[in-house]
Amino acid sequence: MMLIEQTPVLSAALPLAEFRDHLRLGTGFADDAVQDGVLERALRAALAMIEARTGKVLLTRDFLWRTTGWRDASCQALPVAPVTSLVSLQIVDRVGDAVVIDPARYRLQEDDFRPRLVATGGILPQIPAAGEAEIGFQAGYVAWGDVPADLAQAVFMLAAGLYENRDGNSEDVFSGAIETLIARFRTVRSLGGAR
Known part of the structure; x- marks a missing residue:
């Protein structure tokens, strides 16, 4: 069995502004967008990690x-x-x-x-x-606003950890709080879908 992602998550669909608010990054400066690349990479990595642990596709x-x-x-x-x-x-x-x-x-x-x-x-x-x-x-969910709040929070928390520790010299960023937020979405796959 092989699952192939045919289309990527579009950059426009990523909740970059919401993530920036979550991090409490300042706005109104001439270089507001200077961190957008780093923020997007952290979000994409967090999305992939949460999707892998839950079996949920967060964005269509x-x-x-x-x-x-x-x-x-x-x-x-x-x-x-x-x-x-x-x-x-x-x-x-x-x-x-x-x-x-x-x-x-x-x-x-x-x-x-x-x-x-x-x-x-x-x-x-x-x-x-x-x-x-x-x-x-x-x-996947059609828009970020459709993603269940606890999954969205888990993505932001994980992405924040990845953003803050982007040098790779830190402890595991996948905390117990994140595990708790995603716990109800994890699928028990004992029979692989068989009856």
Whole structure:
């Protein structure tokens, strides 16, 4: 299985002004934007770390997920949440020939933790030996204001730690407070989405 991020988070979607306010950086100076590059890198790193620990995509982007087999013939849990739409499903054989599956044969079962690709006609298309299924989907919250407040706070706290300790000579910036903020969003993956 492989999850590929098809589109990056756009710089315009990042909450740079809110993060600057969180850090209480001064404004009104001629060089207000001088730290924007460093702030953006800290935010991007914090977003990636929080997303990796929670399985939540915080800002909308497109993904392609490749899998070599279904956990269940009638549905397949997707690796991240929230998934807002399924874009495509195709079956690729071992020589690379792809068959696009009619969208009428599957649908998205939305869930805040384990969204699923569900067959509408009983079973999902068979994946051939040495082949794979490629599922294109869009995931994430539409805007920063839609991100749950505790996740947003965790991102800002982590980004602030990364910003303040950008020389790399400090203790672990992933504090217990951040772990507490994200705890309810962590997914228990005991069966990988199988029933």
